[in-house]
Amino acid sequence: MEDGYTRGILILACSIFTWIFLHRWSQRTNKGPKTWPLVGAAIEQLMNYDRMHDWLVNYLSKSSTVVVPMPFTTYTYIADPANVEHVLKTNFANYPKVSIISMYQAIQLTDFPFLMVTCIIRIWRCCLEMASLIQMVRTGGNKERRQALSLHLRTYETLAQWFSEITLRFIDPLWRVKKFLRVGSEAVLDQSIKMIDDFTYSVIRRRKAEIEEAQEVLNNDKMKHDILSRFIELEKDPENNINDKSLRDVVLNFVIAGRDTTATTLSWAIYMIMVHDHVAEKLYAELKAFEQDRAEEENVTLKHCETEDLESFDLRTKQFAQLMSYDSLGKLYYLHAVITETLRLYPAVPQDPKGILNDDILPDGTKVKAGGMVTYVPYSMGRMEYNWGPDANEFKPERWIKDGLFQNASPFKFTAFQAGPRICLGKDSAYLQMKMALAILCRFFKFELVEGHVVKYRMMTILSMANGLKITVSTRS
């Protein structure tokens, strides 16, 4: 009896071993990650979670399409512009947007196109605000401002946490179990959602109170004209079917699509500029010439400024900001190239998954199955020699300039803003904001990385910096 039992165990163990051996053997020529029975490539993905984008760069440099089987689905990662064009444009209807949020029913956000409305004046103020923020850091600032800044930073940190945990769901086969038991990353996610909700609903309550107050005293100057206030106005008509939850979605949409993408790109741009001296100098020269030309065009005398005299420095910064106009910013080709080159290597949306409705064949012959996912990978695409040549990994804004003018690349090769029918609606607005901010910052300040500070990305839907960017700032004349 005992012998039979032992024999049974031995046969079972041998069968499992043979199954695993044959499974691994059959993949010996695979260019993608090797998988294990049942769990697919989940173990390797989890082990490389913190460096996922570079893990993909490694595989995609060997093959422009990488198939990664997972326990309940298959991910196909693509970096070849022809495949990307097929998914984002030619057969667009077959590859719907996978909203990580709605897909996992964490929270339902209403449509992104709400974000179309942007207020240039606010952006303008924001740039001056950034310069004055640097001044605040230089002078110590006042307590109230430091507290307000710290509250915002805490909220954004929680939002980042939320993104991290949501992103983990893509490769964590146990996330549903964790959610049910309210443990681990899912417990953190619950807390983050609560914190974000509390913050967002408090913004809505405050804005509603401000609107009521302005209406009570019939003070038009106090009326707010930002996007949230407009939606609050629409809420009054029941036909519009807007409630506090949809207002929360409006606020979050704005933060996710417009704020984090540009903010993170600005951080990477400053980082790239400061570790490439020649770029910082070339940019500074372009901005100095721009200032001079614009002052001549506007027939104004540039204010004298001493870098050590904060008052005159502040006045000159403001004068520079006033000289910037939509048209004149369009002529800052090198600045445009610096931003674009930053986005090529550090795209704010590093990978973007799409669902698959029906079986299909990609232009390179890869078969994809309904129910799986196809992900175009801007982070990898920007680093592939087959896309950009042997210097693909170098930061070279010059690659975008031809005969002194900015030269665009195909949106299916430079995919930072997606491409096709669902290309980023805020692209021009984003460039405008980033150009204004960087023009002021790089004209008046020089940045240096704090010694020993490690710059690396954090694994979340947006390519944020894991440890922030610690820099020392000095003024430029």
Ligand code: HEM
């Ligand atoms: C560096 C800055 C930015 C980058 C890299 C960026 C990138 C992207 C990407 C990759 C998508 C496609 C997401 C998807 O469908 O899966 C997208 C969509 C979108 N973005 Fe941006 N974005 C930026 C800034 C902005 C700004 C400033 C706004 C608005 C003020 C904005 C508004 C939108 C909207 C409305 C969509 C949705 C379009 C649609 O679904 O049809 N973006 N963006």
